[in-house]
Amino acid sequence: MEISMNILIYRYGSICEPDIIEAFNRMSVHVDEVTDEIYNKKITPAEGITVLKKRLDSGTAYSLVFTVNFFPWIAEVCSIYGIMYFSLIVDSPVMELYSDSIKLPCNRVFLFDRCLYDEFAADNPGHIFHIPLATNIQRSRRVIDNAGSAQKQHFASDISFIGSLYTEKCLYNQVKLPAYYEGFANALIDAQLKVYGYNFIEECLSDDFVNVFLANAPGHYTFPEASRHAWKALVAQQYISVKAAEQERIRALKMLSENFSVDLYTGSDTSVLPHIHNRGFARSHTEMPLIFNQSKINLNITARSIRSGLSLRIFDILGCGGFLLTNYQAELPEYFEIGSEVEAFSSMEELHDKC
Incomplete structure (x- = not known):
């Protein structure tokens, strides 16, 4: 097979990376990998720069460097070397996007959320793009086709949900606000949970509240000097939206598990959900395809920090031939026919009725 180009992918352990590498290989793209950060999560940008420069100086002519999510220091290195830097954003928030490095001409940044695109496109016109995420159907089909009937039955569910409750990763829970500000934040979360398809949290925050x-x-993220100091975005996306997601998932799963048989695959503490069937962690590449394929209803509850876009879970479920019931997102009808290709809910009552 003739190699069309060489690319260098800097990896940190995202579950998306193996599928992306497989897709590149299917297109006759040769991929070299930098894997140091997979095995050393404490690697510093300075150490990463040394590793990356060594690979770029190895003699291989790379067409581009690729990463899942955006690394400002990689953009800086690529700018020096005169090589394109492609970054595919699969998470939200990604605070590194506020770095001034996003403005470098070597960048090609692909954002799955239109709200993110609208926020950052003007920082580097013609170099920032909006595209949906995608799934590796070939890998999922291999897993499903090679599974025996007993293995498939093991993962059969009436209703299943895979994911965190966010209770263990919600930074909001470490914040102790004065009573007035806590009341405002709780009311804002409750109001947001009643609205689907539009995230208004950030625009409701005053400078006083943010301060x-x-x-x-304690220990909140600090923007580097060479960046846009988007403090409202930080509070809205990294704190309040995550708390909203925590509350939405707990409330939805509590309601459903009190009325239906619900299997939850998670590492979160589920003591607040006494009727849930906690199945523990699900292996992303070898078990999730079977769960999606064998569940009568696959539930998706998009993190509220994803303001308009479609999470990878939506594509993974559909790519496995699973039935999807998801919360409504503004971009959902742009890609799927609701009621035919997917089902969606815009309230807890509608979620209950559609189960």
Whole structure:
């Protein structure tokens, strides 16, 4: 097979990376990998720069460097070497996008959320793009086709949900606000949970609230000097939206498990959900395809920090031939026919009725 180009992918352990590499290989693209960060999560940008420069100086002519999500220091190195840097954003928030490095001409940044695109496109016109995420149907089909009937039955469910409750990763829970500000935040979360398809949290935050919030948020993220200091975005996306997601998932799963048989695959503490069937972690590449394929209803509850786009879970479920019931997102009808290709809910009552 003739190789069309060589690319260098800097990996940190995202579950998306193996599928992306497989897709590149199917297109006759040769991929070399930098894997140091997979095995050393404490690697510093300075150490990463040394590793990356060594690979770029190895003599191989690379057409581009690729990463899942955006690394400002990689953009800086690629700018020096005159090589394109492609980054596919699969998470939200990604605070590194506020770095001034996003403006470098070597960048090609692909954002799956239109709200993110609208926020950053003007920082580097013609170099920032909006595209949906995708799934590796070939890998999923291999897993499903090679599974025996007993293995498939093991993962059969009436309703299944795979994912965190966010209770263990919700930074909001570490913040101790004065009563007035706590009341405002809780009311804002409750209001947001009643609205699907539009995230209004950030626009409701005053400078005063943000200042008080950050003063009571221990060890919060600090923007580097060479970046846009988007403090409202930080509070809205990394704190309040995550708390909203935590509450939405707990409330939805509590309601459903009290009325239906629900299997939850998670590492989160489920003591607040006494009727749920906690099945523990699901292996992303070898078990999730079977769960999606064998569940009567696959539930998706998009993290509220994803403001308009479609999470990877939506494509993974559909790519496995699974039935999907998801919360409504603004971009959902742009890609799928609701009621035919997918089902969606816009309230807890509608979620209950469609189960």
